[in-house]
Amino acid sequence: MSANVDYSYLRQLVYEQSQNVLDPSRDYLFETRLSRLLRNNGLTHMEELIQLLKLKHNPTLARAVAEAMTINETSFFRDGRPFELLRTELLPTLIESRRNTRSLRFWSAACSTGQEGYSLAMLMLEHFPTLAGWNVKIEGTDISAEVVHRCQTGSYHRIEMNRGLPARHIVRFFDHHGEDWTVKPEVKNMCNFRQANLCVEPLPFSPSSTRFDIVFLRNVMLYFSQETRKKLLANVHKLLTPDGLLFLGSSEQPADPSLWTPTLAGGTCYYRPRKPS
Ligand SMILES: C[S@@+](CC[C@H](N)C(=O)[O-])C[C@H]1O[C@@H](n2cnc3c(N)ncnc32)[C@H](O)[C@@H]1O
Known part of the structure; x- marks a missing residue:
């Protein structure tokens, strides 16, 4: 780490772009995480990148x-308990209540490289x-174009496959x-991935046209401020069906x-939207 680098500028920039709050104790992460970006832009030092960002819009x-x-x-089936609870209790009830519309919609918000969405597809x-x-659709969104591209390819390395996937699913x-292993079309066709920032309004879905039966919003809010979390969850609330379900990270x-x-059930916790009073 260099004393000449204006890390607070970088932290502020990250906050403005993604609302992720970075702790100064982790400034060292900029060096490793931004090294490829520096190289790709023909830069050698972090100071050059900061200068470029400051000078030019x-x-x-x-x-x-x-x-x-x-x-x-x-990872696939990360913290398996929500998936197990869906299998044993929640999905059978939901499916019964949707037997007339024959439609189910899921949202893997902050889907990273797609394992969460594909796990839901395989479960069903x-x-x-x-x-x-x-008509079963799993929407996956993430702020990072790179991970969304990975979702869309549906290809995973041996190491990723070894994390959480039962052998029968691999086969x-x-x-x-x-x-590499690539998800088969029957799994891929149930999922739709796109880039979206959860903290910029409007969200990529509108309550007037899209309501979700189940939202997975896991392991992303921990990077947000309390105010950002509040706003985001109020928006997610509007996007759920009245009997919909929300899963957060543990x-x-x-x-x-x-x-x-x-x-509280099955060693996990899920949330139903209350009618706003
Ligand atoms: C730790 S991963 C969680 C992945 C998955 N939900 C899980 O629990 O396994 C967090 C993801 O949130 C995404 N993310 C961070 N800030 C975001 C934002 N403002 N809008 C959308 N996605 C964001 C990151 O790109 C990252 O892929």
Whole structure:
């Protein structure tokens, strides 16, 4: 780390772009995370990048800095309990209540490289054959163009496959090419991935045209300020069906509890939207 680098400028820029709050104790991460971006822009030192950002209005470069600083940690069936609860209790009830419309919509908000969305698709294909012929869609969004591209390819390295995927899923739902495995079309076709910032209004979906039955908003709010969390959850609340379900990460809670009814079950917690009073 260099004493000449204006890390507070970089932190502020990341906040403006993605609302991610970075702690000064982790300034050292800029060096490693931005090294590729420096190289790609023909730069050697962090000071040069900061100068460039300060001198010229360059939204693409500013966005690239923020995207490079996101934490994209994820895995298939991450923290398996929400998936297990969906399988045993929540999905059977939801499917029964949707038997007239034959339609289900999921949102993996902050989907990273797509394992969360594809896990939901595999869960339904494996355990709910009655959904064949239904309109089931899993939307995945993330601020990072790079991870959204990975989602769209649906290809995973051996190391990613070894994290959380039962062998039977690998055999049934993936095609194998060298060191990579690609999700089969029956899984891919259930999912739709695109880039979107959760903290910029309007959100990529509008309550007048899209309501979700289940939203996974996991392991992203921990990077946001309390105010940002509150605004985001108020917007997510509007996008859920009245009997919809919200899953947060295991260390996350709703910023405004008055909007949500929590239920503890199966070693996890999920939230139903309350009618605003
Ligand atoms: C730790 S991953 C969580 C992935 C997945 N939800 C899970 O729990 O495994 C956090 C993701 O949030 C994304 N992210 C961070 N800030 C965001 C924002 N403002 N809007 C949308 N996505 C954001 C990051 O790019 C990253 O892929």
